[in-house]
Amino acid sequence: MTQPSKKYVVGVDVGGTKLAVGAMPSDGSREIAVRSELTLAAEGADAVVARIGRIINEVIAATMAETGASRDAFLGVGIGSPGPLDRVKGLVITTPNLGWTNFPLRDRVSAEVGLPATLDNDANCATLGEWWVGAAKGARHVVGMTIGTGIGGGLILNGELYHGASDVAGEIGHTTIDSTGRRCKCGNYGCLEAYASGPATAERAREALAGGEPSSLLALCGGDPSNITAQMVYEASKAGDALAYQVVQETARFIGTAIANLLNIFNPEVVVLAGGVVQAGDQLFAPVRAEVRRRAFKPAVDACRIVPGALGGSAGVVGAVATFLAQHPA
């Protein structure tokens, strides 16, 4: 059935490992045809841009075939990428995982497919996606945290993404929760990311194992603790392993402390947690909420829901569409 009046936007989520691309109607009514391929950044920026362009065209073609839309119905392309970025110029300033420096990703992709494009931080996109059609729909003030290999964040204040003076805003993973604590990759000490990212949770499990306590984690990792992942820790904890349970409780306390700070600073209506951490489920969310109640002001706690993201792995693509629409209303 044709929907001649509908307009569409393509969202692109550029990751160090994977590219994900999808098209959505500008009214957010549904997600169509998300495709994912390896980024293969080692092949160089030109090859990655060509690959992105090809997948965008495939997604547009598939969407046209499925909906009867014409090519004219596609308004443009929203791109989400790891930062730091210069949004105004459309540059990726540096990304260790992609090896780019001051790369004009927005204009290169735009030229490749002949459509206008926008560029924003991947964590900002994920947060805006959850706000547009996901777990934070309808809220005015939202904090989004993506907890996986790193910890990223996005802020929606007064119904708009907040970027700060030079697009650095929202680096929640790099806020200090223990001023004399663990060294973080960013150079600072005691950052949330150094305690509660996936690799940090795995590292704390390894440290606990080294203490000699018995744990099913040893079997799960095939006897080699260097193989331990945060997912293994969550699994072992769910299955009743005492050591893994303690590690998950600690992760929850660290995340809860950081969220309590954000509640006292921002007083948001919703905090959305996304990334690998969502798979931990209630064994993590329950103690996170308890830690927040213990630390934050009651009116801020009462005003706020702390929820898992609803969009899973497609939050970045959906959010990239939303960031395009925020700059080019349909």
Added chain:
Amino acid sequence: MTQPSKKYVVGVDVGGTKLAVGAMPSDGSREIAVRSELTLAAEGADAVVARIGRIINEVIAATMAETGASRDAFLGVGIGSPGPLDRVKGLVITTPNLGWTNFPLRDRVSAEVGLPATLDNDANCATLGEWWVGAAKGARHVVGMTIGTGIGGGLILNGELYHGASDVAGEIGHTTIDSTGRRCKCGNYGCLEAYASGPATAERAREALAGGEPSSLLALCGGDPSNITAQMVYEASKAGDALAYQVVQETARFIGTAIANLLNIFNPEVVVLAGGVVQAGDQLFAPVRAEVRRRAFKPAVDACRIVPGALGGSAGVVGAVATFLAQHPA
């Protein structure tokens, strides 16, 4: 000389100890006739409201006499008060220092003087005052911190005061910088306020003295450490006292850690510090800036000035005028 076209707003800063009232032209061009009296909260809310009304009328009369303005030129009254507040209803929800609960301060003052009134948090007012005509003039994104007996905060984002979902936003003093650290009056552990408020700085000096190190502070406090204040610590440090110097450096590191968090979260153009801490001068500001550089992301550091407030004790009155004008443009 008469200025018949000018409009005026009265600002009221309600403190636990002192009331301060002043009138300003709505163009912010100058401050006129600030009067200060004791609050005498123990006399009860009715007496305090009557006192506020009398001072407002005195300030209006003095301003009329000085400028030739008519009573019609006075648009209204902005009130700043310790929180938590309900801004929409104009209520002071609770203030331990004033002994009020759900007190309709805004409407009571409005009725007392026959002018419209607004109510906002005192730390928000101070920040807005510095943004309107003080040290943060012209910036889009500003964090204000008032460091005295407590540590309050205000946020100006996209050129507007940010209040959050339930008027709790900006409680910077109650963000955790050491998750297992000192107990704070708010019930949380490791809050900035528990380390870097005036009383906390004095307490750390007492703890250092108890270690037996010699210090000129002992003479300054008349031999009784319970008399030590943060101002004494700043004075002794300026005069070369080694123990006091270390205490001030620690205060700077705590404040710098909290500001670094705010830079990574908000990426503001200006952080304004106000309150008693400003008297410490460069001996405090230099190590605060160094700690921020050590901890925050470089693009956020590069985008931001960290400066003392320019309005001194009148920031609250000026800001109360500004919060009125934000809701009733002249």
